[in-house]
Amino acid sequence: MGRKPGHGPAWEGRRQDVIDLAAELFANKGYAGTGIAEIGRAVGLGTGALYYYIGSKENLLIEIQERVMQPLLALARRIAALDESPLLRLRLLSEAVLELIFERLDHIWVYEHDYRYLSGPSRAKIIMRRHQFEDIVSGLFQEAIENGELKNMDSKLAMLQFTNLHAHTYTWAASMEGLKPADLSASYCSTLFFGMAKAASDGDLEAEVKRFRKRYHGPSLSHTWR
């Protein structure tokens, strides 16, 4: 974002290193909980020198968001454009997304948690990109539904389930050493696509729920606040 002419050749590399470290720190202690001086200490630079590279603290946050959103969108576009069945493309996207998540968990933490600290314009830009990504996924689901590969359902709801399943993975991925993105993707897609398949009918369970509600007279199972 901020690279201007007049900087030496090492500038860009150093800059990226700083962002790397910032992402790590932000992920662990939160954007608001991490001080500029702390980042400086981690990189081995005084605050003054740090500003030579970063411009501002918010800039750092913007860069990290970009680092997540740019490849994500690029990936989604490239894959969506493939001449393959929608489910296969979704499966490929799933794996690519999970790879991204596993590769740099810290970035994803920041991406998911701290975009609220972005000021107006940057925030809007990020949100717009998220919608773009979602639209691509929605579109793929729509194709699959029209295809007949999936049952007739709201493609947006399908997309949200896909997104929920993948996005929330960053929460626990660190504690599952050994788990491979490819395997996880297979499992996720298996659940999603079979769960949404033509044959699937939830009639039985929902009927059972209804019967239970009639029969049940114990303490409330739905929540009321306070």
Added chain:
Amino acid sequence: MGRKPGHGPAWEGRRQDVIDLAAELFANKGYAGTGIAEIGRAVGLGTGALYYYIGSKENLLIEIQERVMQPLLALARRIAALDESPLLRLRLLSEAVLELIFERLDHIWVYEHDYRYLSGPSRAKIIMRRHQFEDIVSGLFQEAIENGELKNMDSKLAMLQFTNLHAHTYTWAASMEGLKPADLSASYCSTLFFGMAKAASDGDLEAEVKRFRKRYHGPSLSHTWR
């Protein structure tokens, strides 16, 4: 001596109101991004009076976490103890959880985002409770697997999918006016349980993936950072 130490009868109610408002503000601007004075302004109290009710800012955060975790755990325990099939119990739990989420989205935002700003002990307590919740869900899946209602899979992986799907809902729930927890729960459970059903076999798709990989020679679909 007629002393009556402690607080008047209105105190607790006022206190809860303050927490309500704080949750709203924290949800919008983040815990770190919300000032005590700002909360005071929202409630109509000076900082001094505010502290009379809250004790400390962190206390507010703790209280909000409790408000989420306590009913969540209580619900999970009560439902898990029912004498019903595991899938039905999971379905009931799903709905209860979604009700909780929809009812107080702001609390869930804070619960998911800001627990990192808790100091040591409180943080540990919250994390412990989360594990307890997860164990209950895992247990139900394990039962369903042993039952034969679900295919043979890692019950923890099943639990994580259940959790991912539900937890991440807070992200977009506000923008889906009209969506009922009951319907969403039906959809989620349908996907999950059919997707994990005995019959389901992902052999076909995975074979297709393999063929694709062999055939494909375009730009990389997996991500490498930077």
Added chain:
Amino acid sequence: MGRKPGHGPAWEGRRQDVIDLAAELFANKGYAGTGIAEIGRAVGLGTGALYYYIGSKENLLIEIQERVMQPLLALARRIAALDESPLLRLRLLSEAVLELIFERLDHIWVYEHDYRYLSGPSRAKIIMRRHQFEDIVSGLFQEAIENGELKNMDSKLAMLQFTNLHAHTYTWAASMEGLKPADLSASYCSTLFFGMAKAASDGDLEAEVKRFRKRYHGPSLSHTWR
């Protein structure tokens, strides 16, 4: 100080109780380190009711100072007026002062430490009284010197030694359970009066000091700051 008409009969007693407790707390945690609410808790009163008795926090401090200075001055005047030898009177005063110190160490702590927190007028008043006390003691020493009971020395220096010796006792008195004011007084006065007696001549030691200074060439024994 603050007793106004319109107060019930229990008022004054209660007021004194509050001052008692305040002295204890001030002694332990310092005037500035003790909150009004803390005093209230100790007495069993809310802050509102407390103010009914005390008027202000500074008032409390003033009262405590008075409680020390008034009996001290009264004592000194009464004893100085006795028709006895100056040394006997000093000895009697010594004991009375030590009794005062031992009886209410907490008051003395406050008296010695916290008069700096008094605002202008009260502070001036207290300092004036201290001078009055010192003048009485000086006068007694002057008599003894003129009497020939003590050697010819500056009566003010004599007074300061008397005062130093007694005043600083509060510092450690609490840790000397069992020590009686009368015995301590005997010891103090013995040291002082024999040390200042006609016969006493410090020529020998001072000569020795001079010889040592000439002979000594080790590291400096006098201090230079930093």
Added chain:
Amino acid sequence: MGRKPGHGPAWEGRRQDVIDLAAELFANKGYAGTGIAEIGRAVGLGTGALYYYIGSKENLLIEIQERVMQPLLALARRIAALDESPLLRLRLLSEAVLELIFERLDHIWVYEHDYRYLSGPSRAKIIMRRHQFEDIVSGLFQEAIENGELKNMDSKLAMLQFTNLHAHTYTWAASMEGLKPADLSASYCSTLFFGMAKAASDGDLEAEVKRFRKRYHGPSLSHTWR
């Protein structure tokens, strides 16, 4: 990489200046009565820059205590180790202590008054050092008693008299312009050592006291509180 963490060469000097000024202010208005901003104004620094030097307000207090206690202990140890008579060593110590007191009265004020505002560990450390100092003085008195230079008395009581006499000097030293530590030391030691000398016997005065008590029937000379 050319980083040079830490502080510039002027830092330590500036830091000491800040402590100097803080000591002055604390001495006049008390530790609790002096605000950080006030110190900043006195040094010509904003609060931010001030903290760059001091770390915390309590640190300032600790530093001042150290500035008193460290030279005091060093002095005591060096002097106690000299191969001279115990009384000469006490006399030398007396002078050194008084020099210290006269040189930086403000530090001594803070040292004597405000150590109560130190939190746990620092407070304990300071108290320990005070005991070490007292033990050295006690030891010297003990030697003098065993020597026969002083009469047979409790060496701790002797030490306390020595300490009282010296320590309390800070109270009035400022108002005695022209008084030299050496002269004051000579006077103090003269009083103490002759007063505690072998020949001294307080039999006469104490007998007189007894006779007086019997004879006297006026108002109480001993104090009863309130």
Added chain:
DNA sequence: TATGAATGAGTCTTCATTCAT
């Protein structure tokens, strides 16, 4: 007489940012 509640100025402290060198 006493209470709980409210005030608001004041406290110490932190931190992103700037700048002379």
Added chain:
DNA sequence: AATGAATGAAGACTCATTCAT
């Protein structure tokens, strides 16, 4: 390219005091 130093606004929190009831 980098440093140390300084800024100053903002942060959380405290506390003596007041007041309606």
